[in-house]
Amino acid sequence: MRIVVLAGGIGGARFLRGLMSAVPEADITVIGNTGDDIHLFGLKVCPDLDTVMYTLGGGIHEEQGWGRADESFAVKEELAAYGVGPEWFGLGDRDFATHIVRTQMMSAGYPLSAVTEALCARWQPGVRLLPMTDDRVETHVLIDDPDEGRKAVHFQEYWVRLRASVPAHAVVPVGADQAKPAPGVLEAIAEADVVLFPPSNPVVSIGTILAVPGVREAIADAGVPVVGLSPIVGDAPVRGMADKVLAAVGVESTAAAVAQHYGSGLLDGWLVDLVDAGAVDEVEAAGIRCKAVPLMMTDAEATARMAAEALALAEEVRA
Numbered sequence: 570m571r572i573v574v575l576a577g578g579i580g581g582a583r584f585l586r587g588l589m590s591a592v593p594e595a596d597i598t599v600i601g602n603t604g605d606d607i608h609l610f611g612l613k614v615c616p617d618l619d620t621v622m623y624t625l626g627g628g629i630h631e632e633q634g635w636g637r638a639d640e641s642f643a644v645k646e647e648l649a650a651y652g653v654g655p656e657w658f659g660l661g662d663r664d665f666a667t668h669i670v671r672t673q674m675m676s677a678g679y680p681l682s683a684v685t686e687a688l689c690a691r692w693q694p695g696v697r698l699l700p701m702t703d704d705r706v707e708t709h710v711l712i713d714d715p716d717e718g719r720k721a722v723h724f725q726e727y728w729v730r731l732r733a734s735v736p737a738h739a740v741v742p743v744g745a746d747q748a749k750p751a752p753g754v755l756e757a758i759a760e761a762d763v764v765l766f767p768p769s770n771p772v773v774s775i776g777t778i779l780a781v782p783g784v785r786e787a788i789a790d791a792g793v794p795v796v797g798l799s800p801i802v803g804d805a806p807v808r809g810m811a812d813k814v815l816a817a818v819g820v821e822s823t824a825a826a827v828a829q830h831y832g833s834g835l836l837d838g839w840l841v842d843l844v845d846a847g848a849v850d851e852v853e854a855a856g857i858r859c860k861a862v863p864l865m866m867t868d869a870e871a872t873a874r875m876a877a878e879a880l881a882l883a884e885e886v887r888a
């Protein structure tokens with residue numbers, strides 16, 4: 570079975586681990602969000618691609634969900650001693666090596682997709698990991714700054730420095746409208762037997778991937794089941810601060826509202842948590858097959874069961 574998964578960072582990566590244990594023989598292509606990418610200290614950092622690569626490759630800091638296990642911060646401390654920031658973004662020494670290799674390869678002319686493949690040669694994630702695009706896309710968030718008034722900040726500044734503590738007036742994937750899908754993205758979608766949306770952020774992760782011209786259309790036209798898992802459980806994000814960016818696009822933080830945000834033109838099936846069983850009828854009325862199952866990725870087994878439920882729902886809508 571050929572499965573295409575659109576993935577953000579931590580939620581996407583953990584879901585993928587469950588999916589791989591549920592269907593070890595599956596051929597999985599991951600289309601990773603690159604809107605969170607940031608240039609720091611002259612280096613290109615790709616948080617979501619790295620989170621998937623490290624998680625599936627066994628190098629992730631498990632509790633944190635991002636960055637490397639057994640990490641040290643000597644370089645960051647030395648940079649801070651020179652007064653060079655930002656100090657709010659935690660790049661560790663081991664992680665720095667990844668960004669150095671990536672930046673060096675890109676400076677030599679390799680596209681991000683080729684660089685990602687090269688990095689994965691070390692990590693062997695067991696999936697084909699593709700960036701959504703080789704072009705530069707950067708998600709910016711429009712906020713009101715107490716001193717400077719309304720201004721756009723990089724997504725990472727909003728997420729990590731500000732902890733999404735101020736309202737987001739708009740979320741803009743800068744450059745997405747001009748971006749082309751990376752090599753292999755449209756082909757993987759066209760050849761897929763099923764497309765899955767993990768419980769990743771519907772705006773800044775999956776929404777950004779869908780904003781690359783051609784991706785949404787390819788998924789809608791693939792003629793295969795498209796099944797998503799709600800990142801909202803009991804009207805709150807399972808992790809992260811998805812509610813803050815959902816508000817910016819005028820979507821309520823409920824499992825049903827997120828399903829309708831994707832819409833029946835894209836989504837065939839939607840899993841909600843048992844606590845949201847009351848939303849099933851509303852989602853089905855919107856033309857999307859819906860089922861309530863446990864959706865907390867508490868451990869590997871629970872996550873594998875979620876993935877199996879998503880595939881079972883895909884077979885139900887295919888029939």
Ligand SMILES: O=c1nc2n(C[C@H](O)[C@H](O)[C@H](O)CO)c3cc(O)ccc3cc-2c(=O)[nH]1
Nearest residue numbers: 577578605615616619635636657658659729
């Ligand atoms: O909350 C944080 N998240 C950090 N993240 C996670 C990241 O900001 C977001 O969670 C994702 O971009 C959202 O998917 C990092 C991810 C990386 O790959 C590399 C460095 C960081 C650093 C931080 C950090 O300092 N604080």
